[in-house]
Amino acid sequence: LEPLSVGLAIGVASALTGYLSHPNFYCSYVECCPSAGHRINATALREQLDERLFGQHLAKEVVLRAVTGFSHNPSPKKPLTLSLHGWAGTGKNFLSQLLARHVHPAGLRSKFVHLFLATLHFPHPQQLQLYQEQLQSWIRGNVSACPYSVFIFDEMDKMHQGLIDAIKPFLDYYEQVDGVSYRKAIFIFLSNAGGDLINKAVLDFWTSGKDREEIQLKDLERVLSVGVFNNKNSGLWHSSLIDRNLIDYFVPFLPLEHKHVKMCVRAEMKARGHAVDEKVVEAVADEMTYFPKEEKLYSDKGCKTVQAKLDIHEDIAVKYTNAKD
Numbered sequence: 326l327e328p329l330s331v332g333l334a335i336g337v338a339s340a341l342t343g344y345l346s347h348p349n350f351y352c353s354y355v356e357c358c359p360s361a362g363h364r365i366n367a368t369a370l371r372e373q374l375d376e377r378l379f380g381q382h383l384a385k386e387v388v389l390r391a392v393t394g395f396s397h398n399p400s401p402k403k404p405l406t407l408s409l410h411g412w413a414g415t416g417k418n419f420l421s422q423l424l425a426r427h428v429h430p431a432g433l434r435s436k437f438v439h440l441f442l443a444t445l446h447f448p449h450p451q452q453l454q455l456y457q458e459q460l461q462s463w464i465r466g467n468v469s470a471c472p473y474s475v476f477i478f479d480e481m482d483k484m485h486q487g488l489i490d491a492i493k494p495f496l497d498y499y500e501q502v503d504g505v506s507y508r509k510a511i512f513i514f515l516s517n518a519g520g521d522l523i524n525k526a527v528l529d530f531w532t533s534g535k536d537r538e539e540i541q542l543k544d545l546e547r548v549l550s551v552g553v554f555n556n557k558n559s560g561l562w563h564s565s566l567i568d569r570n571l572i573d574y575f576v577p578f579l580p581l582e583h584k585h586v587k588m589c590v591r592a593e594m595k596a597r598g599h600a601v602d603e604k605v606v607e608a609v610a611d612e613m614t615y616f617p618k619e620e621k622l623y624s625d626k627g628c629k630t631v632q633a634k635l636d637i638h639e640d641i642a643v644k645y646t647n648a649k650d
């Protein structure tokens with residue numbers, strides 16, 4: 326071989342290796358952890374929330390404030406911890422997943438986003454010690470691999486206190502724990518605790534003739550602090566998370582009205598690529614049950630059963646069309 330061709334071959338090989346291992350190329354095929362200094366695009370998040378999250382002006386406001394502050398802080402002193410409270414089907418999981426997608430575009434499918442369900446992942450109280458070790462090592466391992474990891478804990482009110490305590494060191498103001506820094510991670514806790522109190526406060530607002538959008542965070546914080554954080558049965562009161570102020574933001578979710586359920590139905594139809602049929606929208610929303618008994622203002626299950634109810638309606642419509650043909 327000519328020295329010139331050997332040199333050329335080496336040059337081409339090293340250029341190719343450099344190109345293939347360049348993050349831009351590599352990360353277009355393999356999911357990568359965001360690079361240092363990554364920021365959540367709060368404007369894009371706001372647009373998504375405005376467009377897709379219905380009837381939750383407070384949750385929107387708090388989450389945007391939290392995310393903007395955290396993401397623009399080059400050296401946060403602790404991970405971001407959000408505690409989402411509210412009635413079933415009001416959008417807690419939905420918002421968490423939207424937020425997670427703004428950190429890792431694959432959302433729940435991302436290897437950097439972790440969802441835990443108390444009753445599914447930690448069902449046996451007698452195995453507490455095992456769960457504690459597994460959970461700690463899972464969090465440690467994943468944050469070592471990607472500091473921007475997102476952890477979502479659903480059914481927080483059903484989590485054993487010992488498990489909540491096990492994650493406490495990761496949420497605290499330590500620079501590092503065993504050589505790992507948790508300060509760029511996000512922890513989101515979801516629970517129904519306080520949902521009934523939020524509902525009552527919203528109903529009181531309605532009864533006194535005030536607009537739902539007039540409800541301010543401070544109106545609900547007072548309610549939550551009495552009902553959830555100092556209440557022995559709320560599932561969170563005893564936790565050292567509260568005692569040590571490790572929760573950065575409490576995010577209240579309001580009960581959804583008939584008009585919000587209709588918005589969910591329309592959104593679901595559009596997501597399926599179907600034309601919006603207002604008759605079906607009305608029919609699905611009417612099928613939901615509403616409380617309180619007399620006023621029938623708020624959906625019992627929020628928007629949770631919209632998809633299933635829409636399936637039935639669309640099924641009937643298809644059968645009807647086929648029968649006509």
Ligand SMILES: Nc1ncnc2c1ncn2[C@@H]1O[C@H](COP(=O)(O)OP(=O)(O)OP(=O)(O)O)[C@@H](O)[C@H]1O
Pocket residue numbers: 377378379380381411412413414415416417418419420515516517581589627628629
């Ligand atoms: N406020 C909302 N805006 C838009 N869609 C919503 C809203 N609330 C619920 N949905 C729709 O209903 C589905 C179920 O809601 P979600 O799982 O977020 O409820 P949740 O509050 O987490 O309930 P649970 O406490 O029972 O877990 C969502 O995937 C979404 O499609």
